[in-house]
Amino acid sequence: xxxxxxxxxxxxxxxxxxxxxxxxxxxxxxxxxxxxxxxxxxxxxxxxxxxxxxxxxxxxxxxxxxxxxxxxxxxxxxxxxxxxxxxxxxxxxxxxxxxxxxxxxxxxxxxxxxxxxxxxxxxxxxxxxxxxxxxxxxxxx
Amino acid sequence: xxxxxxxxxxxxxxxxxxxxxxxxxxxxxxxxxxxxxxxxxxxxxxxxxxxxxxxxxxxxxxxxxxxxxxxxxxxxxxxxxxxxxxxxxxxxxxxxxxxxxxxxxxxxxxxxxxxxxxxxxxxxxxxxxxxxxxxxxxxxx
DNA sequence: ATAGAATCTAGAGTGCAATCTAGGTCAAGC
DNA sequence: GCTTGACCTAGATTGCACTCTAGATTCTAT
Numbered sequence: 001x002x003x004x005x006x007x008x009x010x011x012x013x014x015x016x017x018x019x020x021x022x023x024x025x026x027x028x029x030x031x032x033x034x035x036x037x038x039x040x041x042x043x044x045x046x047x048x049x050x051x052x053x054x055x056x057x058x059x060x061x062x063x064x065x066x067x068x069x070x071x072x073x074x075x076x077x078x079x080x081x082x083x084x085x086x087x088x089x090x091x092x093x094x095x096x097x098x099x100x101x102x103x104x105x106x107x108x109x110x111x112x113x114x115x116x117x118x119x120x121x122x123x124x125x126x127x128x129x130x131x132x133x134x135x136x137x138x139x140x141x
Numbered sequence: 142x143x144x145x146x147x148x149x150x151x152x153x154x155x156x157x158x159x160x161x162x163x164x165x166x167x168x169x170x171x172x173x174x175x176x177x178x179x180x181x182x183x184x185x186x187x188x189x190x191x192x193x194x195x196x197x198x199x200x201x202x203x204x205x206x207x208x209x210x211x212x213x214x215x216x217x218x219x220x221x222x223x224x225x226x227x228x229x230x231x232x233x234x235x236x237x238x239x240x241x242x243x244x245x246x247x248x249x250x251x252x253x254x255x256x257x258x259x260x261x262x263x264x265x266x267x268x269x270x271x272x273x274x275x276x277x278x279x280x281x282x
Numbered sequence: 283a284t285a286g287a288a289t290c291t292a293g294a295g296t297g298c299a300a301t302c303t304a305g306g307t308c309a310a311g312c
Numbered sequence: 313g314c315t316t317g318a319c320c321t322a323g324a325t326t327g328c329a330c331t332c333t334a335g336a337t338t339c340t341a342t
Contacts, residue, residue: 011288011289011339012288012289012290013288013289022330022331023288023289024330024331024332025329025330025331027290027291028329028330028331032329036276042338042339043338044289044290044337044338044339045289045290045291045337045338046288046289046290046337046338046339047289047290056276059255059259062252062255062256063252063256064329065248065252066248066249066252066253066256069328069329070328070329070330071328080276080277083277084272084277087263087266087267087275088267090263091260091263091264091267094256094259094260094263095260097256098253098256098257098260101249101252101253101256102253104249105246105249105250105253107206107207108207108242108245108246108249109246111203111204111206111207111242112207112239112242112243112246114200114203115203115204115207115235115238115239115242116239118200118235119232119235119236119239122228122231122232122235123232125228126228126229126232131225134228135177135197135221136221136224136225152318152319153318153319153320154318154319163300163301164318164319165300165301165302166299166300166301168320168321169299169300169301183308183309184308185307185308185309185319185320186307186308186319186320186321187307187308187309187318187319187320188319188320205299210298210299211298211299211300212298283342284341284342285340285341285342286339286340286341286342287338287339287340287341288337288338288339288340289336289337289338289339290335290336290337290338291334291335291336291337292333292334293332293333293334294331294332294333294334295330295331295332295333296329296330296331296332297328297329297330297331298327298328298329299326299327299328300325300326300327301324301325301326301327302323302324302325302326303322303323303324303325304321304322304323304324305320305321305322306319306320306321307318307319307320307321308317308318308319308320309316309317309318309319310315310316310317310318311314311315311316311317312313312314312315312316
């Protein structure tokens with residue numbers, strides 16, 4: 001699950017397709033040390049990724065899509081790179097992020113309720129032509 | 142609900158406190174035409190807000206916190222400013238945003254499940270000292 | 283062998299949403 | 313009256329996360 005001994009060699013373009021990230025982003029991630037290892041190169045200097053890199057990037061996508069900043073992913077990557085023994089720290093980082101995501105969902109749900117309320121008000125108004133409860137252009141004097 | 146005839150006059154600092162926005166942000170919003178009216182000024186040129194402005198800003202906060210970009214809020218504000226008659230457009234804008242928020246919540250929930258799965262795996266590992274299913278520092282050769 | 287596509291590097295540029303700076307003006311309390 | 317804090321404008325700067333540029337090199341298919 002983390003070898004490239006067999007035939008597992010992917011170009012940067014392949015990885016871009018597999019992860020939805022752009023090639024520029026992949027190079028950027030490498031500069032930012034977001035990978036779990038130095039990505040090996042061909043004799044000519046082109047990057048050779050493995051399936052494990054793609055799997056890691058897919059997890060990164062989940063973390064980032066759920067709002068973890070690059071710096072957070074970088075910290076997690078650094079922990080993994082520094083080898084076994086720091087699993088409690090990795091767990092703490094993930095738990096913290098999980099809390100953050102739950103809070104974010106709660107906030108969004110609260111906003112959604114407000115917005116949905118507005119939608120209902122507007123629907124009612126648009127259906128029967130009243131203006132009660134709508135924002136109207138206020139006077140500026 | 143939208144007058145300043147009584148005693149309803151708020152300074153920019155008051156509004157900042159009431160909405161959680163910074164004074165810089167409030168001036169920025171005004172430049173961006175996010176308000177429903179031109180904010181009136183004192184003889185000396187200082188902004189005088191009303192309660193209706195605060196209420197609008199609180200709705201703006203909900204929209205923005207739920208991911209609507211400034212440009213979207215601006216479009217909504219422009220519709221309201223341009224007076225009655227475009228309620229169907231306002232409704233469409235809000236419905237569209239509601240869909241966006243629901244999608245966002247669904248995405249976050251999906252990510253949360255992945256992350257929670259990772260947390261469970263790590264918890265198990267940290268509790269009983271195995272390394273199954275964890276990322277380990279991969280070899281780079 | 284060679285054309286064309288993909289990749290390389292270093293660094294500049296983009297977009298969003300503020301946020302801050304500089305150099306003043308205004309207003310409230312003592 | 314005067315100090316002190318809040319406020320004013322215009323414009324520069326920040327931070328994040330890419331995204332693109334230019335010019336050179338490498339790989340692939342014919």
